[in-house]
Amino acid sequence: MKMKKFLLLLLSMVIAVVLVACTTGEEAGTETEESDSTNEGTEEGTEGSTEKQSDAAGEKVLYLNNGIGIEPTSFDPSIGFDQASWEPLNNLMEGLTRLDQDSEAGPGVAEKWDVSEDGLTYTFHLREDAKWSNGDPVVAEDFVFAWKHMLDPNTASSAAFLAYFIKGAEEYNSGDGSADEVGVTAVDEKTLEVVLAQPTGFFLDVLTNPAFFPINHKVAEENPDWHAEADTFVGNGPFILESWDHDVEMIFAKNPEYWDADAVKLDKVHFSMINDTNTQYQMFESGDLDVAVIPPEMSDQLIDGENVFIGPYGGLEFYRFNTTMEPFQNKKIRQAFAYAINREDIAEFVVKNGVEPAYGFISPGFTTPTGEDFRDVNGDLVSFDPDLAKQLLQEGMEEEGYDELPPITLTYSTGDLNKAVAETLQDMFIQNLDVEVTLENQEWSVFADAQQNLELQFSRSSFINDYNDPVNFLESFVTDSYMNRTGFSSEEYDELITNGKTETDEEARWEYLSEAEKMLADEMIAIPIRYYNTVVLEADGVSGILRHPVGYFDLKYADKE
Structure with missing residues (x-):
């Protein structure tokens, strides 16, 4: 999902990022659900010991927790549609463009490109020295293969919609067209031509998303599971996947084949998978992690510390209504629940860490053609108004002929912060609507499938652009x-x-977007709760980690004294 999509994820706690699209988890894009996932962590101190010996040997090793401490869904760029997968992938692989140190889409594998006068045809010129970690050259066919793999209906990629800007992409993905009709062509080994369905001024930004990373087509054709284990994984980014102990840890090492290897200062990156904020904070305090999120209950005492990084992050925590289930087929009842929520209290006393309450769906930081912030232009679209909430509830119940509401269950994916927010909402609905809501938590994979299949009545979501x-x-x-x-x-x-x-x-285009957000708020099929930000503790001597307001964190320039 696109400013755009890390560490709120990291901090995400509720999302790490993201509040996170596209999309949102929804983990990505997407949706991005940082905290909409859970895995058991490892015992502290065990994995770190070997790596600490490497530190002593003079290597620069950065110790991180993967997102909110979970196993990547997949390192196939088309499948791992979540922050837990794409953030590591963003350091193992590289697309045509890459977000630079100013968070702008700059050269990646493509050193330059040409755009036709009508804005429809992009011709990318790949670097002669761009190589895969196994020494193979990165060629245009690797992009053709990867993008058509993403769009192949049999792949069932959740990220495929991101490629619909390309001519023929949506038709192929939906089964109404063929792969040959997709506007992606390898002109020669180092020249890639992309034809769009219509001019898209932000297309270079779209291409920074990991869904558009190349795949070594020769490797993938020989082994479709190339991405599943460290000994078969082949990447083209700043780091290689040295080892992967599933659900426990990953270790990255500097990639000597990377075209810009001289810019990479770290020797290794050690990713733990600790899905408990207090445990990872204790590991930070003991020196076993170099970066950690702040446990919400410790925010007041830690947030103003010198070792705290705070930055914007494009994403949203929100709750979805299932409009096919009673009573949420009624718009006024949906609106009533939205107006019954005190978002400021949730931000200040529950999530903490300097997050901002969300009174609209689009997070701050998107600049309109007139130079204004989209959020300021569209203003507040929902507020805390318990009197209006009660009125709307009564009107909605009368419209549906309800003497009392059907039972309501609010479902969230397992996570300590998710639970805290859900419990707060439960109290607010009792206090402000006199409605009792049952809470239910589910493990992430179960939750995600149930939400996608419209089996949940009222459920938590997060989106990271x-x-x-x-x-x-x-x-x-x-x-x-x-x-x-x-x-x-x-x-x-x-x-x-x-x-x-x-x-x-562009001004007319942004006006359409403004009207769309207003309509979304009027229909109130989802309730915005709070915007994501990036808040992390960072050890002394750590520098150069790029945390883009929209995009995935980048360790290419990271360093550690």
Whole structure:
């Protein structure tokens, strides 16, 4: 999902990032759900001991926790549609473009590109010295193979919608077209031509997303499971996957074949998988982690420390209504629940860490063509108003003929912060609506499937922008979108999003996006709770970690004294 999509993820706690798209987890893009996942951590101190010996030997080793401490879903760039997968991948692989130190889309594997006058054809010129970790040259066919793999209906990639800007991509992915009709062509080994369905001014930003990373087509053709283990993984980024003890740890090592290896200062990166904020904080205190999130209960005493990094992060924590289940087929009842929530209290007393309450869906930081912040232009679209909430609830119940509401269950994925927010919402609904809501938690994979299959009545979500444009979040709710997960369908809304992607007059395009967000708030198929930010503790001597407001964290320039 796209400014755009880390560490709020890291801090995410609720999302790490993301509040995170596109999309949102939803872990990514996506949705991005940092804290919408859980895995058992490892016992502290065990894995770290060997690596600490490496430190003593003079190697620079950075110790991190993977997202909120979970196993990557997949290192196939088309499949691991979540922060836990894409953040490590962003350091193991590289696309045509890469976010630079100013968080702008700059050269990656492509050292330069040409754009046709009509804005439809991009010709990328790949670096002669771009190589895979096994020594193979990175060629244009690797991108053709990877992108068509993502779009292949049999791959069932949750990220495929990100490529719909390309001519023929949506048709192929939906089964109405063929792979040969997708506008991606290897002109020669080092020249890639991409033809778009319509001009897309932010296309270079889209290409920074890990879904568009290349795949060594020769390796993948010989072994379709190339991405599943360290000894078969082949990447083209700053680091190689040296070892992978599933659900326990990953160790990255500097990639000597990387075209810009001289810029990489770290020798190794050690990723733990500790899914408990207090445990990872204790590991930070003991020196077993160089970066850690702040446990919410310790925010007041730690947030102003000199070793705290605070920055913006494009994403949103929100709750989805299933409009196909009673009582949430009624708009006024959905609105009532939204107006019953005191977001400021949730931000200040529950999540803490300097997060901002969300009174709209698009997070701050997206600049309109007139130089204003989109959030400021569209203003507050929902507020805390218990009197209005009660009025709307009564009106909605009368419309449906309810003497009392059907039983309501709020479901969230396992995680300490997710639980705390859900319990707070439960109390607010009792206090402000006199409605009792049952809470249920589920392990992430079970939760994600149930939400996607519209089996949950009312459920937590997070979105982390996949690229730097507001349409990334808004497109999640078009009819039949993988990211929709609400049952909502509106031809009017779909048309607004289509125009928000294809309109060539930028001011007019952003006006379509403004109207789409307002419509989303009026329909209230989802309740915004708070925007993500990045808040992490960073050990002395650590520097150079790039944490983009929209995008995945980058260790290419990281250093450790």
